[in-house]
Every structure is written in C-alpha cells, then in structure tokens.
Amino acid sequence: MFGQEPGILPQPLVEQWTARSPVRAELIPDCNHYTILTDPKPAARISEVLTRP
Numbered sequence: 001m002f003g004q005e006p007g008i009l010p011q012p013l014v015e016q017w018t019a020r021s022p023v024r025a026e027l028i029p030d031c032n033h034y035t036i037l038t039d040p041k042p043a044a045r046i047s048e049v050l051t052r053p
Contacts, residue, residue: 028042028045030042
C-alpha cells in the first residue's frame with residue numbers, strides 16, 4: 001500500500017488538477033489516506049499547512 005503504483009488517482013489526472021487548482025498539492029511520503037491524519041509526522045505537516053498565515 002505504501003508507495004506502490006498505481007496510486008488512488010492516476011498521475012496524469014493529479015497533474016491536470018494541480019495545474020488548474022489554486023491549492024498547492026504536496027506529496028507527503030510514507031503515509032496513505034488513513035495515516036496522513038493519524039500518524040504524528042504527516043499530521044504535523046497537515047497542521048502546519050492549515051495553520052500558517
């Protein structure tokens with residue numbers, strides 16, 4: 001599950017969305033859609049991004 005291809009979304013779709021969106025996409029290594037909020041390291045990064053001025 002970790003880092004295995006293909007991901008949940010095909011990379012061309014991610015690139016297309018990223019190019020059009022005002023939101024900046026960021027790859028957070030060593031996590032998935034569950035652990036991104038429950039593992040302390042990825043959760044800290046999410047918190048940092050959401051609380052910056």
